[in-house]
Amino acid sequence: MRFWPFGKDEEAAAEIEYVSRVVAAKAKDDVLVRAKLHLVFESPVPEQHAERIAEAAQANLRLHFEASMSADLMGEEARAGAIVIGALGASERVRSADVVAIHVVGGSEPPRRARMPSAPFLAPAASGPKTRRPSSTQMLAVRDSRLIPAGVTAEGAGLALVPLFKDAATRMLVGVLRMYDLIIVRGVSAGGGEDDLAEVVPVSSVAPGLFELERRPELGRWEDALGTDPLAALRAEAQAIVCFCFWHGLQETEVEPAVGQAVLESAARSAFPQSESLELSAAYQTGREAPAGLLAVRALAVLSRSKADLPVEEFHAALTSLLATIQTDFTFAAEQVKIGRIRLA
DSSP states (O other): OOSSOOSOSHHHHSEEEEEEEEEEEEOTTSOEEEEEEEEEEEEEEEHHHHHHHHHHHHHHHHHHHHTSOHHHHTTOHHHHHHHHHHHHOGGGOEEEEEEEEEEESSSOOOOOOOOOOOTTTSOOGGGOOOOOOOOOOOOGGGOSSOSSOTTOBHHHHHHHTHHHHHHHHHHHHHHHHHHIIIIIISOOOOOSSHHHHHHHSOOOOSSTTOHHHHTHHHHHHHHHHHOHHHHHHHHHHHHHHHHHHHHHHHHHTTOOHHHHHHHHHHHHHHHOTTOOHHHHHHHHHSOSSOHHHHHHHHHHHHHOSOOTTOOHHHHHHHHHHHHHHHHHHHHHHHHHHHHTTOBOO
8 A cells, every 4th residue: 555646556546536637728808817626526436537527627617717707717716616517417426626726827816806795704895805816735724715704803813724724734744745755765856836746745625624634544654654753743843834834924914913923822722732833833933944944854854864865955845835835825814814803802
């Protein structure tokens, strides 16, 4: 049994439960848009069958892009997913079709259509959130346009972010393990682009906050191979870097320090109650070393007895790309803290 479905041998090609595609097309106004399409099947299906369904779904989404104005597509991922699954039909046994992070390629995002605010969860229009920047994390926890209800206490805001913290930590943990396996152990290049990263790091297909449960079989195989203590150490580092990402987002968006720290502490203590994630994250905040570089050093200290002749730079670069995707979502979360009228008590 392999740790994760890398390669194309018989074991990996037997049956699969989900498939992902990057879809790009020119909208009606000649603007190039792109999104990630993720299909989850009701039960495992043969790989060839899954590929055929994925091609059909990809074509349907492309047609939808081409028939729409780019501005009308922004923020309409749920509608696009419904169109895709409706076009496929019930006979294909597709449980869900998620379209993630529709965005413009190579330019600024076009203006969004005017929408009525959805009180009480949105701030008044004059102080509304900034346009969402495209994210490549693909986590269900950040697909909604609003993560934090307006006007809540700092503790309540932190609790609202717990699913994001949990899923981001799991994605970082699995990403570190897979990058190590791919680059350090197998000596295979992981590529450097967003699409390359999406092929290596898995996508959540479950409810927000439950990504680790979905990855439990894979993480169990890693624990059997590495041991309980090494995996626990890597999990603690993943949780620490997640806390750092939110802290960095708070600094970047200039959230009032007392409010930001209170939200961070609430989220971290609730998401990682058995961990010293906040204390560990302090090392990433100093600025003396690039966060991805420090993470690479710490991960290799746990995973490798010797660093001689290891492709450390490529491992560092891959973690830099992974960290950047997660940072995007935490900067977005910090922006919501800033405009959300968060109260200390």
